[in-house]
Amino acid sequence: MMTSPISERLDEDEEFYRRMLAAFAADLRVATPGIIQEFDPATQTVTVQTAIREKIIDEQLVTHWFEIPLLLDVPIVIPRAGGFALTLPIVPGDECLVVFADRCIDAWFSSGGVQNQIESRRHELSDGFAIIGVWSQPRVLAGYASDAAQLRSDDGSVAITLGAGSIDIDAPIVRINGTPITP
Structure with missing residues (x-):
């Protein structure tokens, strides 16, 4: 009785596991760039079109590209902590960058706090968070301040710049509201 050499048998196993992992990875959602279609300031959620098309190869080995359906009611991620938030x-x-949660976020999103999973889904399109502020190369900021912190408009015409030893405010109109303090 003749058997195949162990190296050939290992190659077969390796190919089996490679295909199995490829099939698993094909359905795994982690993160993808997206383009905001709509923003709801009341719910602070967005509708997002993913910016990368999916590649599917059919039974005849023909490649097809298709757009993922719109992602609806995606919670936004902005800097927020300690009772303060930077709104944009x-x-x-x-x-934006849409990051997909490990678990179903529905109960947590509607009620807050620590919740049980409503469904046992993982890395699903319906469990994404939109991180605002990611951009592609055609949208880079001209005149990026590499030596100071800035809160600025994309075109740079309005900016608050915190530099070494100075704060500069550049804007056509500057309003400061508050109650004057008298010594």
Whole structure:
């Protein structure tokens, strides 16, 4: 009785596991760039079109590209902590990064706090968070301040710059509201 050499048998196993992992990875969602289609300031959620098409090879080995359906009611991620938040005027066309949660977020999202999973899904399109502020190369900021912190408009015409030993405010109109303190 003749058997195949162990190296050939290992190659077969390796190919089996490679295909199994490839099939698993094909359905795994982790993160993808997206383009904001709509922003709801009341719920602070966005509708997102993913910016990368899916590649599917059919039974005849023909490649097809298709767009993932719109992601609806995606919670936004902005800097927020300690009772303060940095809000941004999110508009259609803004780019973002959608990160998909390990578990179903429905109960937590609607009720807050620690919740049980409603469904046992993982890395699903319906469990994404939109991280605002990611952008592609055609949208890089001109005049990026590499030596100071800035809160600025994309075109740089309005900016608050915190540099070494100075704070500069550049804007056509500057309003400061508050109650004057008298010594």
